[in-house]
Amino acid sequence: MDTIFALATARGKAGVAVIRISGPRAFAAAESLAGRLPAPRRAGLRHLRLGAEALDEAVVLCFEAGASFTGEEVAELHLHGAVATVSVVLRALGAVEGLRLAEPGEFTRRALENGRLDLAQVEGLSDLIEAETEAQRKQALRVLSGAVGEVVEAWRAKLVRAAALIEATIDFADEEVPVDVSPEVLELIGEVSGAVRAEIGRLGAAERIREGFEVAIVGRPNAGKSTLLNALAGREAAITSEIAGTTRDVIEVRMDLGGLAVTLLDTAGLRETEDVVEAIGVERAVSRAEAADLRIFLLDREEIPLIAPRDGDLLVQGKADLHPAEGLAISGKTGAGVDALVAAVTERLTERAAGAGVMSRERHREALARAIRSLESARDEVLRGGERAELAAEGLRQAARALESLVGRVDVEHLLDEIFASFCIGK
Numbered sequence: 243m244d245t246i247f248a249l250a251t252a253r254g255k256a257g258v259a260v261i262r263i264s265g266p267r268a269f270a271a272a273e274s275l276a277g278r279l280p281a282p283r284r285a286g287l288r289h290l291r292l293g294a295e296a297l298d299e300a301v302v303l304c305f306e307a308g309a310s311f312t313g314e315e316v317a318e319l320h321l322h323g324a325v326a327t328v329s330v331v332l333r334a335l336g337a338v339e340g341l342r343l344a345e346p347g348e349f350t351r352r353a354l355e356n357g358r359l360d361l362a363q364v365e366g367l368s369d370l371i372e373a374e375t376e377a378q379r380k381q382a383l384r385v386l387s388g389a390v391g392e393v394v395e396a397w398r399a400k401l402v403r404a405a406a407l408i409e410a411t412i413d414f415a416d417e418e419v420p421v422d423v424s425p426e427v428l429e430l431i432g433e434v435s436g437a438v439r440a441e442i443g444r445l446g447a448a449e450r451i452r453e454g455f456e457v458a459i460v461g462r463p464n465a466g467k468s469t470l471l472n473a474l475a476g477r478e479a480a481i482t483s484e485i486a487g488t489t490r491d492v493i494e495v496r497m498d499l500g501g502l503a504v505t506l507l508d509t510a511g512l513r514e515t516e517d518v519v520e521a522i523g524v525e526r527a528v529s530r531a532e533a534a535d536l537r538i539f540l541l542d543r544e545e546i547p548l549i550a551p552r553d554g555d556l557l558v559q560g561k562a563d564l565h566p567a568e569g570l571a572i573s574g575k576t577g578a579g580v581d582a583l584v585a586a587v588t589e590r591l592t593e594r595a596a597g598a599g600v601m602s603r604e605r606h607r608e609a610l611a612r613a614i615r616s617l618e619s620a621r622d623e624v625l626r627g628g629e630r631a632e633l634a635a636e637g638l639r640q641a642a643r644a645l646e647s648l649v650g651r652v653d654v655e656h657l658l659d660e661i662f663a664s665f666c667i668g669k
């Protein structure tokens with residue numbers, strides 16, 4: 243097994259920079275620079291030297307194999323965060339026999355291989371590092387702490403019990419008065435499918451928290467959509483003008499609304515048009531608005547929107563500084579009503595986010611759907627009864643395997659490269 247090392251903190255000038263070394267030669271490598279190492283899990287201040295050359299004065303922290311993040315020997319060098327310091331220490335480590343630079347996510351991959359984290363926790367760790375808002379941080383931390391593994395284990399235990407009940411009747415099929423286990427088996431299958439379906443129902447909201455909700459501003463040309471976007475963004479993200487048909491491309495602005503990641507979309511004004519380029523813009527506006535989680539319809543007075551609002555969408559009167567208005571009314575120009583609009587959007591999205599479960603990816607949705615299919619076929623076999631018991635038990639085992647793939651106990655080798663490719667070096 244190679245010993246790997248990398249800068250674990252962000253690149254560039256910083257107060258402190260941490261280089262992490264993991265593998266069988268981690269302590270030996272750290273010792274070659276730092277001299278006598280502090281006791282494991284005790285920080286010690288050391289002069290790092292390469293021969294006679296002083297490299298830095300650093301804090302050194304060691305974790306023994308079996309009690310570290312990766313499960314291997316880990317040594318950390320907490321350096322002064324100068325670009326030149328990091329660079330000279332990385333070079334010195336690269337010259338140590340048996341050491342090489344880590345690939346992206348390789349420390350975490352080792353943690354997975356050594357059973358320190360399950361696959362869902364690895365995804366949670368990846369999400370945690372990507373987290374920019376409070377909701378993302380909370381959701382990722384829950385997953386990193388093993389929330390997915392806990393639900394999966396509870397479901398799996400029920401399926402294992404149901405399969406065992408069936409197996410028992412197969413083994414004792416010759417008895418005079420066979421016990422009918424099917425009510426209990428059906429009950430267990432029903433409980434697990436109900437819970438799995440509920441989790442599928444909560445997955446969309448969790449996915450939105452992870453990726454961000456999309457909120458589209460739509461309305462007729464000149465309604466003031468781009469002006470509103472700029473007011474919300476606090477900067478001139480979109481061009482505005484008195485010429486109808488100014489916006490053509492969809493303009494995206496990322497925001498944090500009450501701890502939720504939101505991508506706000508400014509779109510082309512909706513109208514029939516001879517202008518080929520504008521028409522493409524209108525087409526994009528319609529399709530992005532339809533796909534968005536929420537639409538803000540910016541209306542002229544008494545105007546009927548060109549696409550249909552859905553339940554929960556916001557109908558807002560624009561240019562409220564020019565005309566008296568009722569209900570939700572804003573002026574992108576003066577800023578009047580913008581705070582109330584933000585509050586209304588935040589309230590609606592917060593309501594949806596409240597329905598989030600612990601699973602948040604397409605991979606999870608697929609595994610849950612596979613589990614449901616196997617549970618349905620198992621239930622059908624139980625209901626048919628008699629000779630089909632073996633098939634019912636097999637369906638239950640398949641469902642259990644689908645659930646286990648969530649935490650990576652089976653068939654996930656092919657997923658790993660993709661998952662780790664998105665990690666930074668040093669994680």
Ligand SMILES: Nc1nc2c(c(=O)[nH]1)N(C=O)[C@@H](CNc1ccc(C(=O)N[C@@H](CCC(=O)O)C(=O)O)cc1)CN2
Nearest residue numbers: 250260262283303305308309310311312313318358367
């Ligand atoms: N300096 C430093 N800070 C860090 C990390 C790190 O690697 N180094 N982490 C990196 O992500 C996070 C903390 N995660 C960690 C997870 C497990 C262990 C660890 O040593 N686990 C052992 C001992 C557990 C214990 O003492 O209770 C184990 O699980 O056996 C360390 C850090 C955030 N802060």
Ligand SMILES: Nc1nc2c(ncn2[C@@H]2O[C@H](COP(=O)(O)OP(=O)(O)OP(=O)(O)O)[C@@H](O)[C@H]2O)c(=O)[nH]1
Nearest residue numbers: 463464465466467468469483487488489511574575
């Ligand atoms: N008085 C007033 N004028 C506004 C307001 N919002 C926008 N305008 C003006 O209305 C015109 C159109 O504004 P835009 O924000 O470009 O309108 P838009 O909806 O993005 O238009 P398209 O991109 O063409 O669809 C500009 O001259 C703005 O200055 C407002 O709240 N009050």
Ligand SMILES: [Mg+2]
Nearest residue numbers: 467468488489
């Ligand atoms: Mg515009």
